[in-house]
Structures are given as structure tokens and as C-alpha cells.
Amino acid sequence: MYDLPSEEVGEPGLPDEYHPLQAQLLRLTFQPRTYPSEWVFSAMDMNIYYDENNTRRYKRPDWFGVVGVPRFYEGRELRKSYLIWQEGVSPFIVVELLSSSTRAEDLGQTEAEPDGNPTKWQVYEEVLQVPYYVIYDGEQDYFRVFHWEDGCYQELELDGDRLGLVELGLGLRLWRGTHEGLERLWLRFEDASGELIPTEAERERQEKEQAQTALQQLRDRLQAMGLDPDNLPNND
Structure with a gap:
């Protein structure tokens, strides 16, 4: 984990003030009720390495959450990156925040690179098989959810702009309120009864x-x- 870079030199990270604030709110409110807190990990803008034989290949979600792994690596260390072959558990949910530069890639509308490097969509769907892939458009104030079923993603029809995560005892929804002094619509987690976390x-x-x-x-x-x-x- 410590031998691989947490980000590529010269590669842009989170593009503006909004992205890290929204990702931070997801991280702070991701508190599954069906797992003890010490077995829950989430991160924002962190590299996920998925190919042990080619460590140049990774994806860096705006935010992702994992359950069933220690909060700290080996119970004692902060992670710099997330290595699938060491952790043994893929993210349960990934959230990408749409921007003009990433929209096509986030929506799976780009082709794989000539060198065979898969797209973000392909990695989430085919390699990691992330159960829930969420795309949030903070400018248009809507989010879409793709659920992994039978080997591919199927878009879910949301119930009143809310995603129920029964497996975690959580819900994910839009909320109008103030976070870090900014009043707007935010994407955040709530408990199974609909109370904000x-x-x-x-x-x-x-x-x-x-x-x-x-x-x-x-x-x-x-x-x-x-x-x-x-x-x-x-x-x-």
C-alpha cells in the first residue's frame, strides 16, 4: 500500500470547492447500522488499485464506502490507497460527482483505452462488481443509482429521490440544508426510519x-x- 502513489503526479484531483465538501458529508454520515464502526471504511478521492499485476491501473472515486474491512489497515494504520488484492473486499457503494470533464466517463460513455486499460464503468461493473454505483449531478440536483445484478448494472427507479440500502440499515437521499456554512441541496445518508444521520x-x-x-x-x-x-x- 505504501509503495504505490495515492495519486498520479500531474493528474488533477477534486476539481473545485464543492466536490470535497460533498464527498466529506458522505464520509461523515456513512454509518451503517448493520456493521460495527470499527469494520467500516470510507474514503474520498483515494486510489483503488485493482490489478496486482499492473499497478499502473487504478480508479479514484470521489467517494466510496466499504463494509467488512477494518477501519484502519491491519487494525492500526491509516491507508494511503485501497488495494483490492490485500483488502479482499470491494467497495459496497461508490459515488461519483458529475463535472463537465468527467461526465462521459462517469456515465460509461467512453471507450477503453487502446492499451487495454478499462474504463471507470468497466472497473466498477466487471472487475470490482460494486453493488451500488451512484452518480450525483450537483448542478442539476439529481442522482442516479445503478445496482449490480446478474453481472451488469441496472438503473434503479428511486422511491421519492431516496435509495434504500437495506443491507446496511441506511438510506441515501437529497437534503436541503447547511453544511460547512453553505446552504444548498446535498447528498447524504439517513437511517432506515428516514432520520438524518x-x-x-x-x-x-x-x-x-x-x-x-x-x-x-x-x-x-x-x-x-x-x-x-x-x-x-x-x-x-
Whole structure:
């Protein structure tokens, strides 16, 4: 893993501010309910090497999630790349964020290279056999889902712009809200009941708001009893 580059020198990475923020939100909310957290791994803009005999061949999804592998490599190391022949488990879900430069490739509309290097679509479908391949167009605000069935991808008809991942106890849907100070439509995970899975920052904000609400309720009760919350008698 440490002998192979995490990215190709001179090759562009995430192209703008939006791409890493959207990928980050997917990473933060990918919390499968059917696997312990220490057996869940996800990454954004990381090379997936799939051919042990040709390490020049890899794909780098905007975001991908894997279940059934340790959160840390061999239980103790941060990954620089994801090597299929070492990990033994393909991603369960891959999300590509459409841009003008990658649209044709992400949608499987490009041909394999003359040297035999397969396209992104071919790698996800034929080599890795990723169960769920998601394409999100953040400019047009829609996403499409392709499910691996009988050796190839079949596009799913979404139920109210929501993808149910029963195997993980999760859902994936569009949500209008604020992430990192930007209000817009985002793609993020929710639990099986439809409740959003909060990020750590959102959880802390919710706890703070709940504490403030509880404090205000206490003040209201004290005032209703004729007591001044800011000048309570000292029993000492």
C-alpha cells in the first residue's frame, strides 16, 4: 500500500470547492447500522488499485464506502490507497460527482483505452462488481443509482429521490440544508426510519440547543413559581 502513489503526479484531483465538501458529508454520515464502526471504511478521492499485476491501473472515486474491512489497515494504520488484492473486499457503494470533464466517463460513455486499460464503468461493473454505483449531478440536483445484478448494472427507479440500502440499515437521499456554512441541496445518508444521520458538528450543535432549551424551561418554571432564576436563595 505504501509503495504505490495515492495519486498520479500531474493528474488533477477534486476539481473545485464543492466536490470535497460533498464527498466529506458522505464520509461523515456513512454509518451503517448493520456493521460495527470499527469494520467500516470510507474514503474520498483515494486510489483503488485493482490489478496486482499492473499497478499502473487504478480508479479514484470521489467517494466510496466499504463494509467488512477494518477501519484502519491491519487494525492500526491509516491507508494511503485501497488495494483490492490485500483488502479482499470491494467497495459496497461508490459515488461519483458529475463535472463537465468527467461526465462521459462517469456515465460509461467512453471507450477503453487502446492499451487495454478499462474504463471507470468497466472497473466498477466487471472487475470490482460494486453493488451500488451512484452518480450525483450537483448542478442539476439529481442522482442516479445503478445496482449490480446478474453481472451488469441496472438503473434503479428511486422511491421519492431516496435509495434504500437495506443491507446496511441506511438510506441515501437529497437534503436541503447547511453544511460547512453553505446552504444548498446535498447528498447524504439517513437511517432506515428516514432520520438524518448527523455529523459530529451537527450532533454537538443539537446537544447545545437541547441544553439551552432545557435551561430556558427551568427558568420559566422558576419564574412561574415567583422565583428569580438569577437571584435564587442560598440554602447555605
